[in-house]
Amino acid sequence: MKRSFFKFLAKINKALLPSYSKRQLDLSKASKLQMAIIGWRVYVTKNALD
Numbered sequence: 001m002k003r004s005f006f007k008f009l010a011k012i013n014k015a016l017l018p019s020y021s022k023r024q025l026d027l028s029k030a031s032k033l034q035m036a037i038i039g040w041r042v043y044v045t046k047n048a049l050d
Helices: 002-016 032-049
Strands: none
Touching (some): 002 032
16 A cells, blocks of 8 residues: 555656656755755655665
C-alpha cells in the first residue's frame, strides 16, 4: 500500500516538478525552494523503491 502510493507520487513528481539534473543545476547555487523540491523528490523516490 505505502509503496504503491509513493510510486504514484513519483509519477506525479516526474510530470509536474522540474528536473534539475537535466538543467545541470549547481547545488551550491540552488535557492531554498529548489533545494526543497530536490529533497522532496529524493524522499518520494527513496520510499517508492523501498
